[in-house]
Amino acid sequence: MPFPDVKLANRPLHFLYLCDCSGSMAASGKMQALNQAIRQSLPGMAAVARDNPEARVLVRAVRFADHAVWHIETPTPVDQLEWRDLQAGGITAMGEALKLVAAALQTPPMEVRALPPVLVLISDGQPTDDFAAGLEALLRVPWAQKAVRLAIALGHDADLEVLQRFIGTEPATAGRSPRRPLQASNATSLAQYIQWASTAVVGAASMPASRVSETPLEPAAGNIPLPDLPPTVLDPTDDVGPLVW
Amino acid sequence: MSWILPEGASLGFEGLAAPLRIVRGLGGGTQGQVYEVDLEGERLALKWYLPACIARDGGLERRLVASIRATAPNEDFLWPIALLRASPASRPLIRIRDESFGYLMPLRPPAYVGACEHAAGRLAIGLRQVMRACFGLADAFHALHLAGLCYKDVSLGNLFLEPASGGILICDNDNVAVDGADHGAVLGTPGFMAPEVLLGQARPGADSDLFSLAVLLFRLLTRHDPLKGQMELAIRCLDEPARRRLCGEDPVFIFDPVDDRNRPDPIEHAAALITWPIYPRPLQALFEQTFCRGMKQPSRRALTGQWKQELARSLDRRSLCPACGQENFQASGAPALCWSCGAPLPEPITLRLPHGSVVAAPDNELHPHHFDALAGEDLRRPLARVVAHPQDPRRLGLRNLSSAAWSAETHDGRVQAVQPGESCSLAALARIQSPAGPIAVQRPIRPSPIA
Ligand SMILES: Nc1ncnc2c1ncn2[C@@H]1O[C@H](COP(=O)(O)OP(=O)(O)O)[C@@H](O)[C@H]1O
Ligand SMILES: [Mg+2]
Numbered sequence: 228m229p230f231p232d233v234k235l236a237n238r239p240l241h242f243l244y245l246c247d248c249s250g251s252m253a254a255s256g257k258m259q260a261l262n263q264a265i266r267q268s269l270p271g272m273a274a275v276a277r278d279n280p281e282a283r284v285l286v287r288a289v290r291f292a293d294h295a296v297w298h299i300e301t302p303t304p305v306d307q308l309e310w311r312d313l314q315a316g317g318i319t320a321m322g323e324a325l326k327l328v329a330a331a332l333q334t335p336p337m338e339v340r341a342l343p344p345v346l347v348l349i350s351d352g353q354p355t356d357d358f359a360a361g362l363e364a365l366l367r368v369p370w371a372q373k374a375v376r377l378a379i380a381l382g383h384d385a386d387l388e389v390l391q392r393f394i395g396t397e398p399a400t401a402g403r404s405p406r407r408p409l410q411a412s413n414a415t416s417l418a419q420y421i422q423w424a425s426t427a428v429v430g431a432a433s434m435p436a437s438r439v440s441e442t443p444l445e446p447a448a449g450n451i452p453l454p455d456l457p458p459t460v461l462d463p464t465d466d467v468g469p470l471v472w
Numbered sequence: 473m474s475w476i477l478p479e480g481a482s483l484g485f486e487g488l489a490a491p492l493r494i495v496r497g498l499g500g501g502t503q504g505q506v507y508e509v510d511l512e513g514e515r516l517a518l519k520w521y522l523p524a525c526i527a528r529d530g531g532l533e534r535r536l537v538a539s540i541r542a543t544a545p546n547e548d549f550l551w552p553i554a555l556l557r558a559s560p561a562s563r564p565l566i567r568i569r570d571e572s573f574g575y576l577m578p579l580r581p582p583a584y585v586g587a588c589e590h591a592a593g594r595l596a597i598g599l600r601q602v603m604r605a606c607f608g609l610a611d612a613f614h615a616l617h618l619a620g621l622c623y624k625d626v627s628l629g630n631l632f633l634e635p636a637s638g639g640i641l642i643c644d645n646d647n648v649a650v651d652g653a654d655h656g657a658v659l660g661t662p663g664f665m666a667p668e669v670l671l672g673q674a675r676p677g678a679d680s681d682l683f684s685l686a687v688l689l690f691r692l693l694t695r696h697d698p699l700k701g702q703m704e705l706a707i708r709c710l711d712e713p714a715r716r717r718l719c720g721e722d723p724v725f726i727f728d729p730v731d732d733r734n735r736p737d738p739i740e741h742a743a744a745l746i747t748w749p750i751y752p753r754p755l756q757a758l759f760e761q762t763f764c765r766g767m768k769q770p771s772r773r774a775l776t777g778q779w780k781q782e783l784a785r786s787l788d789r790r791s792l793c794p795a796c797g798q799e800n801f802q803a804s805g806a807p808a809l810c811w812s813c814g815a816p817l818p819e820p821i822t823l824r825l826p827h828g829s830v831v832a833a834p835d836n837e838l839h840p841h842h843f844d845a846l847a848g849e850d851l852r853r854p855l856a857r858v859v860a861h862p863q864d865p866r867r868l869g870l871r872n873l874s875s876a877a878w879s880a881e882t883h884d885g886r887v888q889a890v891q892p893g894e895s896c897s898l899a900a901l902a903r904i905q906s907p908a909g910p911i912a913v914q915r916p917i918r919p920s921p922i923a
Contacts, residue, residue, distance in 0.1 A: 228798045230602055231750075231812070233743035234593040235695050238710060271473070278629075280592030343711045373709040419474070427502075435662035435715065436502050437625050439528055450711035454502060455524050 235280045240342040240433045241302060242272075242425070243331075244288040245324050247350035247381070252315035255472055257351055257381055259312075260414035264421040266310045272425040273305045275433075282342055282433030287331070292317030295324035321354035321389070322361030329361075332370040343432050343451055344374040347424050348393050351381035351472070358389055375432055375451050378408040379420050382472030385410075406453075413471040427454040473500055476520055476567050477507055483566075484559035492518070492556075503646075508579060517579040518556065519646070523570035529657035535649050536575055545615035548608055550577045550643045575646070584632040584641050591628055591695055597635040599750065599799040600790060600835060604638030606689050607783040607851055612642055613685050614776035614848075617678050622651040624676040626684035627661035628691060651678040660684060662715050663697065667767060670720035679770035686762040686774065693751060696744035698763055701726035701734035725763035727756070750811045752789060752801050755782045777848075784841070784849040788830045791820045819916035821868070821898060823858075826909045832868050832898055834860040843909035855908055859895055869895035870904070870911075878906045 244265065252258040276284035285302035289295055290313050298313060331337070332344065354361075365371045378390035390408035411417035430436060431454050438452075475497040477483065482491040493510040500506070504521040526532060536555050544551035552575040558566055566572070589595045590602070609631070616623060624647040632641040647658040660669055660676050666683035668674040690698045697704075699719055707714045724734035726744060736744040748756070758774040766773035786801045793800055795815035802808035808817045821832040825842040837854035841847040855874045861867035871894070872878050878890040882900040890896045890904070904911040 228598055228792070230590075230595075230597050230599055230695075231743075231746050232593070233695050233746050235591050235697075235743060236700065236740050277592070278586070278588055280588055340705065340708055340710070343709055370709070373711060435712075437627070437661050438659040438665075439657040440659055450709070450713060452712065455522070 237281050237283050238340055238342045239302070239338055240282040240284045240429065241332075241337070241344040242284060242286045242429060243328060243344065243346050244286075244298075245321075245328060245346065245348040246288060246290050246298065246313055247319060247321070247352065248290045248292040248313050248315050248317070249319040249352055249355075250292075250316050251352050251384065252381075255382075256414070257472060258315040260417055261349060261381070261421075262310065262312045263414070264418040265425075267418060268422045268425045269305060269308055269310065271422055272429060275426045275430050276305050279430060279433040282429075284429060284433065289324050289327055291320045291324035293320060295320050295327045297327070318355040319350070319352050320356045321348075321350060322356040322358040324348075325358070325361030325365040325393075329365040329368050329371060332365075332368045332374070334370070337370050341370070344370055345424070345428055345432055346371070346374050346376045347379065347421075348377070348390065349379045349381065350390065351385050353384075353386040354389060358392075362392060373450055375428060375453070377424050377428065379417065379424075380408045380410045381417065382412060409456075411472070413469055423454075423456060430454070473497060473505075474567075475507075476505055476522075476572075477518075478565055478567070479507075481565060483562040485556040485562070486559055487554070488556065494518075504574070509576070511576075515579050516553070517550070517577050518574050519577065520574035521572055523568060523572050526572060531649075531656050532646065533573065535656060536646060538650075539645065539648055540575075542619070542621075545619050545621070546612055548612040548640050548642055549616075549645055550580060550641055551645055552577055577643075577645075580632055580641055580643070581634075583634045583636065584639070585635065587628045587631040587633050587692065590633060590635075591691060593695060595633070595635050597633070597638075599801075600787065601633075601635060601638030602692055603783060603787055603790075603801075604851060605633050605640050606692055607780060607787065607849075608638065608640040609642075609685065609689065609692075610776050610779035610783060611850070612640065613681060614780055616648070617651070617681070617776055620650055621648050622676065622678040622681050623648055624656065624681065625658050625660050626681060626688055627664045628688065629661070631688065662712075663719060664688065665719065666770065667720045667723050668770060670716065674770070679773065682773040682775065683762060683766070683770070685776070685779070686759060686766075689779065690759055694744050694747040696726075696736070696741060696747070698725055698727075698759070699723050699734070701736045701741060701744075703734040705737055705740060723763075723767055725760070725767070727760070728764050729760060730764070750801060752782075752786050752803050754803075755786050755801075758782055780849045784839075784851070785828065787851075788828060788836065788842075790836055791817060791831045791833045793817060821916070822914045823870070824912040824914050829914070830858075832858050832870075832913075834858055834865070834868065837873075838911065840908065855906070856911070858898075861897075868898045870898060870901075871895040872906075874906065874908065876907045878904045878911075880904045 284305050286308050287302055288298040290298040376394045378394050387408050409420045432451050477494045479494055479496050482493045484491050490512045495508040495510050498506045498508055503525040504519050507518045509516050509518045536552050540552050554576045557573045630644040649656050664684040664687045666680035669676050669680045724731050726734050726736050762773045789801050791800050793810035796813040798812035822829045827845050828842050830836050836858045838856040839854055841849045857871050859869050859871050872890045872892050875892050880888050880890050880896045881902050883902045901913045
């Protein structure tokens with residue numbers, strides 16, 4: 228006879244992409260690379276979601292250029308997600324994007340109980356609007372304070388200081404990934420970072436992984452210990468990834 | 473996934489005479505990547521470590537070498553077979569700069585699936601199979617602990633189940649060490665870790681294994697977490713500090729008979745409330761022992777031998793509800809109702825054995841430990857199985873799975889031989905003499921008909 232038809236209680240895990248779609252993203256195939264990286268990461272993300280029955284992984288995305296708008300507004304289960312390509316064009320309303328996300332992380336519409344949200348900000352340049360006001364609005368929201376905030380800098384024109392303020396400063400703990408923006412200088416490294424954020428980080432935020440003694444059991448400020456960054460996998464034919472952006 | 477070892481390539485390793493073909497990547501985790509490999513026609517699994525993991529865990533290589541020398545406690549472990557380092561010629565084919573190593577282990581057969589599939593409710597599995605898997609788990613840890621070893625990282629992620637049989641396999645055996653002797657790097661997986669380990673007051677060892685084992689057994693039997701009740705509902709953001717409070721600083725068992733602060737919520741935690749009453753009282757008592765007194769006193773936790781005994785006895789009590797067919801595990805004697813449909817369960821026919829008794833329900837089995845007081849509980853080599861008649865499932869028989877003939881005696885004194893592989897009907901049977909010992913058929917005393 229079958230085991231009783233009962234399911235493990237679960238909590239939502241909100242995963243939000245904040246994607247820079249300014250005109251500069253059109254250069255050197257950056258926009259295409261980002262679209263590809265996210266699309267390619269979805270099966271792996273779905274597999275992690277499947278393996279973590281305690282979490283209900285829901286994805287959203289904001290695009291920002293002249294203005295910030297929802298690219299995916301409804302929190303969507305990963306396995307139902309279809310990634311429509313983002314188009315580049317305009318300036319960099321990053322502050323507005325943070326305000327849009329701040330509103331979405333208010334309760335309601337946010338659930339009363341959830342896992343820490345994961346916010347991934349991807350940009351190749353400087354904000355052209357009031358970034359500070361946007362960040363302040365975001366960090367007033369408790370769910371944003373609790374969120375795992377990651378930033379990916381595309382190419383050498385990205386404003387690392389702004390991205391660092393988004394993720395927050397925190398002393399790097401021994402053996403763990405430093406809390407610094409991830410710098411992608413080509414499509415391969417971008418794809419690796421996106422994959423890491425959408426699989427390893429989602430896993431860490433939804434279900435605790437094995438701990439080793441070097442992992443501080445009581446993290447200094449972060450509320451989720453970040454997993455190791457992907458080991459740089461050297462492709463023997465292509466040695467270290469080229470500096471494209 | 474970017475694979476460190478080239479799929480399809482044949483690589484040479486130090487100490488291996490033949491090259492190893494990397495068939496395909498199977499998965500990657502926090503410590504490394506696992507590959508299906510072919511060694512002279514034999515399929516095996518190879519775990520290859522990330523350099524960061526080797527750097528963090530100085531004792532890893534020493535522990536692996538010791539485990540390989542010691543061999544597996546029983547066949548349910550995907551135990552390390554050999555430690556591998558790339559030969560100089562193969563070094564350049566490995567796509568990481570830093571020196572690294574791996575180990576060979578048996579490959580998990582395709583019928584085995586990750587235990588989280590059961591936790592998520594995606595597996596077609598029966599209660600008997602879940603209980604057998606729990607027994608297998610207790611048995612495996614019993615063998616491991618008796619060998620003086622401890623596992624340290626018990627979790628749902630390191631267990632595989634075969635839904636059809638309830639068979640188990642335990643992977644990730646690279647943290648295994650002599651209990652108390654080693655200072656390995658792993659602490660365990662939050663949610664399964666004993667409170668004293670989570671709080672940094674103790675290193676993982678056999679006592680903390682007992683806590684983690686009980687959590688895993690509870691999660692398999694109930695599809696719920698033993699510490700997630702009202703106190704979890706009060707947490708808005710379930711992050712690390714919250715888990716530390718819930719599982720370390722103030723852990724309260726959801727069915728603690730005294731402390732009722734953490735009772736399951738009827739809606740959010742329905743799984744626990746539906747499944748807990750299925751299990752017989754002595755089995756529930758072992759959870760209470762481990763999660764109440766044993767929560768703060770590691771030496772009071774239920775031992776592997778106790779789990780084995782109660783899980784085996786629970787399986788012996790298994791009966792099928794005549795109304796809905798669902799499996800029940802109620803203790804004999806007291807009048808009982810089916811947990812699923814509420815119908816009264818009739819007093820069953822039982823097979824009385826020198827050591828214990830087994831309810832006559834299809835698929836229930838007699839084992840050597842039912843006959844020999846010195847034999848530990850073991851479900852691997854059944855001597856007999858209750859079978860239903862193919863045409864009329866209500867007619868039960870007993871199949872001789874042993875290698876020797878039985879002599880079966882009916883109520884009217886007729887004696888008949890039951891050869892290995894044959895079955896005899898239980899209908900008129902009084903007792904069986906088998907080389908292992910006697911089997912007596914005990915029928916319920918029928919309530920006298922109403923006058
Ligand atoms: N012996 C094996 N046979 C088949 N698959 C395995 C075996 N051992 C591990 N795996 C699979 O490989 C993946 C990673 O394994 P694991 O050792 O748990 O990684 P980590 O400990 O680094 O998280 C998992 O998907 C697991 O199911
Ligand atoms: Mg593992």
